[in-house]
Amino acid sequence: MEDSEVKELMLALRKFAKDRDWEQFHSPKNLSMALSVEASELLEHFQWMNDQASYALGDAKHQLVSYEVADIFIYLLRICDQLNIDLVDITRQKMSINDQRYPVDKVKGSSKKYSEY
Amino acid sequence: MEDSEVKELMLALRKFAKDRDWEQFHSPKNLSMALSVEASELLEHFQWMNDQASYALGDAKHQLVSYEVADIFIYLLRICDQLNIDLVDITRQKMSINDQRYPVDKVKGSSKKYSEY
Amino acid sequence: MEDSEVKELMLALRKFAKDRDWEQFHSPKNLSMALSVEASELLEHFQWMNDQASYALGDAKHQLVSYEVADIFIYLLRICDQLNIDLVDITRQKMSINDQRYPVDKVKGSSKKYSEY
Amino acid sequence: MEDSEVKELMLALRKFAKDRDWEQFHSPKNLSMALSVEASELLEHFQWMNDQASYALGDAKHQLVSYEVADIFIYLLRICDQLNIDLVDITRQKMSINDQRYPVDKVKGSSKKYSEY
Numbered sequence: 001m002e003d004s005e006v007k008e009l010m011l012a013l014r015k016f017a018k019d020r021d022w023e024q025f026h027s028p029k030n031l032s033m034a035l036s037v038e039a040s041e042l043l044e045h046f047q048w049m050n051d052q053a054s055y056a057l058g059d060a061k062h063q064l065v066s067y068e069v070a071d072i073f074i075y076l077l078r079i080c081d082q083l084n085i086d087l088v089d090i091t092r093q094k095m096s097i098n099d100q101r102y103p104v105d106k107v108k109g110s111s112k113k114y115s116e117y
Numbered sequence: 118m119e120d121s122e123v124k125e126l127m128l129a130l131r132k133f134a135k136d137r138d139w140e141q142f143h144s145p146k147n148l149s150m151a152l153s154v155e156a157s158e159l160l161e162h163f164q165w166m167n168d169q170a171s172y173a174l175g176d177a178k179h180q181l182v183s184y185e186v187a188d189i190f191i192y193l194l195r196i197c198d199q200l201n202i203d204l205v206d207i208t209r210q211k212m213s214i215n216d217q218r219y220p221v222d223k224v225k226g227s228s229k230k231y232s233e234y
Numbered sequence: 235m236e237d238s239e240v241k242e243l244m245l246a247l248r249k250f251a252k253d254r255d256w257e258q259f260h261s262p263k264n265l266s267m268a269l270s271v272e273a274s275e276l277l278e279h280f281q282w283m284n285d286q287a288s289y290a291l292g293d294a295k296h297q298l299v300s301y302e303v304a305d306i307f308i309y310l311l312r313i314c315d316q317l318n319i320d321l322v323d324i325t326r327q328k329m330s331i332n333d334q335r336y337p338v339d340k341v342k343g344s345s346k347k348y349s350e351y
Numbered sequence: 352m353e354d355s356e357v358k359e360l361m362l363a364l365r366k367f368a369k370d371r372d373w374e375q376f377h378s379p380k381n382l383s384m385a386l387s388v389e390a391s392e393l394l395e396h397f398q399w400m401n402d403q404a405s406y407a408l409g410d411a412k413h414q415l416v417s418y419e420v421a422d423i424f425i426y427l428l429r430i431c432d433q434l435n436i437d438l439v440d441i442t443r444q445k446m447s448i449n450d451q452r453y454p455v456d457k458v459k460g461s462s463k464k465y466s467e468y
Binding site: 238239240243246247250253254255256258259261262263264266267269270273274276277279280283284285286288289291296299300301303304305306307308310313314316317319321322324325326327328329331332333336338341342343345 | 355356357360363364367370371372373375376378379380381383384386387390391393394396397400401402403405406408413416417418420421422423424425427430431433434436438439441442443444445446448449450453455458459460462
Binding site: 004005006009012013016019020021022024025027028029030032033035036039040042043045046049050051052054055057062065066067069070071072073074076079080082083085087088090091092093094095097098099102104107108109111 | 121122123126129130133136137138139141142144145146147149150152153156157159160162163166167168169171172174179182183184186187188189190191193196197199200202204205207208209210211212214215216219221224225226228
């Protein structure tokens with residue numbers, strides 16, 4: 001893989017952690033906890049909102065939500081770095097699996113899990 | 118932004134959802150729940166493991182963990198699409214904020230939150 | 235506190251863990267991960283459901299949801315045991331704090347967080 | 352079931368929500384989100400801590416952790432109320448299932464999931 005924007009971000013985050021001597025805290029285990037915490041901070045913005053409202057966030061809320069999204073991505077990239085995972089490549093692989101698990105003519109309009117068919 | 122690999126993935130995921138008539142389920146609210154569920158599936162792999170073990174996953178476990186990482190990224194990209202968030206751009210902005218919140222000489226080797234300093 | 239049903243459950247869970255030599259895994263840190271994983275398993279049942287549907291679960295779904303609720307309670311009691319927390323007592327204390335944070339005449343019908351008033 | 356301390360708490364929480372006209376927000380779906388958010392707030396306290404440290408919290412941290420535990424219990428009881436789940440009874444049932452899934456002589460000292468045996 002040439003140096004893509006994803007890889008650039010990953011390397012910048014590695015340097016950020018290294019400069020602060022934070023790599024000692026960044027075990028995959030701890031990072032998975034931090035990622036889950038950030039995912040819940042995103043969730044919190046939506047917990048009392050109805051579906052329609054969640055599409056139409058005001059500017060201030062949209063900004064806060066966007067930063068939570070960034071925090072999730074930051075920890076996701078740190079995990080990829082620590083576990084040597086190529087994020088773009090594995091995502092393409094998983095999408096190809098999903099394509100086979102959820103054939104259009106079988107699942108159209110249904111929200112069931114593949115194991116429920 | 119030119120068509121980057123991140124944008125390509127986002128567009129492919131949009132098509133995947135549209136083909137299956139799943140956009141009706143993909144409100145930002147519901148997607149934030151799905152993302153949080155995937156983050157916990159990652160967490161589950163590490164819950165009884167110690168720190169050291171979480172660095173040295175066997176091949177089979179590494180594969181499973183990688184697919185969970187992909188699932189998280191998939192829902193993150195769907196949220197970005199539904200809320201019109203430029204993931205790479207907002208992540209750069211958030212990293213710049215983090216740079217100011219956590220100056221190297223102040224936080225080196227400490228895991229405290231910026232609000233605790 | 236006399237031996238209440240909550241304490242009885244807590245002691246039975248302690249014995250269950252001890253009999254299996256699982257106390258070594260049950261650090262508060264690991265238990266907080268396990269609890270979070272169970273909370274997400276509950277969440278997963280509701281992720282693509284609308285609000286109305288979440289009140290009217292069919293019998294099979296209601297049973298599954300009930301067991302997730304039990305799993306959450308089980309890990310919550312294990313945490314209380316490991317950290318010597320009196321669950322009923324601390325909950326009464328927290329409810330009294332909430333009473334002061336959210337005076338009826340100020341918050342009626344609003345879902346804002348106390349820090350947003 | 353006679354009026355136990357668990358039921359008393361559940362009824363007090365119902366009144367708290369009703370007095371504030373918050374029952375409109377408390378669908379099982381939304382409550383499962385709120386519970387998951389609280390579980391992550393507990394998780395956050397432990398994310399950069401090692402196992403040993405998580406047993407030996409200082410007084411201030413112990414207090415904060417205890418309140419998170421209470422918040423989790425509060426939402427768990429609200430869910431039980433909205434879905435008509437008898438928490439103590441279902442927990443006893445689930446413990447009995449766990450007893451059969453994890454026979455002592457088979458699982459002693461192992462942290463594997465029952466489906467992995």
